[in-house]
Amino acid sequence: MARPSKAGALGRPAGRRGVLLPLVLAVTASASLAACGSSGSSSASSSGGTSATKITFGDLSPTTTLTPFYAAVYEGFFKKAGLNVSVEKFTGGGSSSVAALATGAVDIASGGPTNFISDIAKKAVTGKIFAEVAGAQYDVLATKGITSVSQLKGKTIGVSGGNSADEIYLMAVLAKYGIKPGDVTFVTSGTLAQRFGAISSGTIKATAELDTQRTVEQQVGTVVLKAEDSPVQVPNVTFWGSDKFRTSHADALKRMISVLVSSATWVSQPANKAAALADCEKGSGATAASCEQTIAVNTNPAQAGKWTWSSTWAVDTAGIAKAIDATAQVIPEAKGLTPAAVVDTSITGTQP
Template sequence: MKRRDLIAGGLAAATLPTFTFAQGLEKPKATIAVGGKNLFYYLPLTIAEQLGYFKDEGLDLTIVDFAGGSRALAAVVGGSADVVSGAFEHTVNMQFKGQPMRAFVLQGAAPQIVLGYNPKTMPNFKGVADLKGKKIGVTAPGSSTNVMANFALAKVGLKPGDVSFVGVGASSGAVAAMRAGQIDAMSNLDPVITLLQRSGDLKIISDTRIVSEAEKVFGGPMPGGCLYCPQSFIDKNPNTVQAMTNAMVRANKWIQKAGPGDIIKVVPESYLLGDRSIYIDGFLAAQKALSPDGTFPVRGADTAFKALASVDAELAKAKLDLAAVYTNAFAQKANQKFR
């Protein structure tokens, strides 16, 4: 899609009276919490915001960025945000904790998280078992990057306590920590990963940007980023949730047809981390791992449960209603609107 077409489309939408869209929305002013907004993991959220898709649906959203997904979730639990743009597996964990959350539109068909080691501090690295006693950088403790690292450790018999997890965020701070040798390994996402890989400061151990590898790692389809919220918010605001889903599905579909040049023109300059070529490489690596239509795979919740259960004995024993952690009803309706 040409930039002028995007602008023309935006102007056309702007000429329509906003109140006609807003009618029927229970909460047109809402807040979305996200952990690392610049990541490709959340690219559909940025596209929906930057291209005015939320406004087209009559929404006036505030998007608050945090250092990691666990902190974004804490904002919703604490009542300062309504919806999380975060990792799908948190919905499983929250049901286990007795605070039911439900995902309603998918952003990532795979986690897109990469586990890599620092060749400067671990020049003789041979396998994940070598990480015992080492410092592993994650976006934030308890975030999806932490879960991915825990899962990889569990596969070789290591427990979370066998390493030290360090919150490094998802931007320039993460890059600096790796280059300074403050961490021995990292579980993070693009564009951070591509930047470090290109400069030789990171060697990949496991790459879930590749959908087939993600399924191999987790033993099934593992949903990545999504929008989720307390079940009570969905019950009280179904039209608002549908409007959010419409905007996100529209963004998902735009991304699938977009080229790197289109993305560069839309995202904020700060997302590029000072290097457009690396951002383009990161987008090309992530594009196939983004959801084409916002719907969740049927086995996704089961895969997420097994990943969490591998490092949490209490959760492993729990009998959860995994059908209650997501719904495709809103995304299916959005796909009828945006074919």
């Protein structure tokens, strides 16, 4: 599977906020899976001629956190469960994904909940969050020499894209320290790995990185706010589904989640380490070292928390409420939203 094109070290700033021209690369999840067709249609499976439910998955921000998903694709776990999953990868944050979600080009998608909340609040999409992949995992990483969040005023901060989940998170965190969006310059700086490079070179002064990469973070900069100490505790990665697909294919989605729960267990087993790392590298575009750190942290509940790769992939509605509050600081339309307006609990429930 082709990897998404990598953005340059920095995007083109527009005013005080960087904007990256949306780039969408449609890629087939696996050579053994049929090309994606219309949403919710079925086709003959290669095993026994039975009908396989087609699911077009939007990978809005390729990340090592999705390792169980990538393993399910490349190891054939979805196919064995009668699911024909194809993948479209996106770069550029929220701006590059909203069109795909709004037009039905994807049935379900992965991304930060604040992204989806923003789109729902602005009535840009009709759909809801139905599963949670990972709980609060954002560290705030700064260049060496900066030792606190309060020192970021007036600095250039790197994000994956305009109105992206990491940008909204950073705005919410900065607000807790009395720093307004206009007090900093946000620029689009690509993937997590690319932002590491920009921090190391000093091109940007801060960014949000996953705590699963803390070993690398401490090599290239200073973690000025750890995820577990953040005043903004919001889920990191969730699954969104269109209203049409969720209501007509609830059983298929439940089957998909069951596969992902089993896949996470498979990933955690030492005998599968080499294959799991290869799946992670191929799907996320990250290094083997980054993938290994993610797997080590996310398979340890004491470190990752109960909402990351849980036994149900249930949605933390209290965390979603906090995500709504964080989004409302940036997107006025989100004020007054409730978790019920943005979450469908019928697929995975609310208990991890």
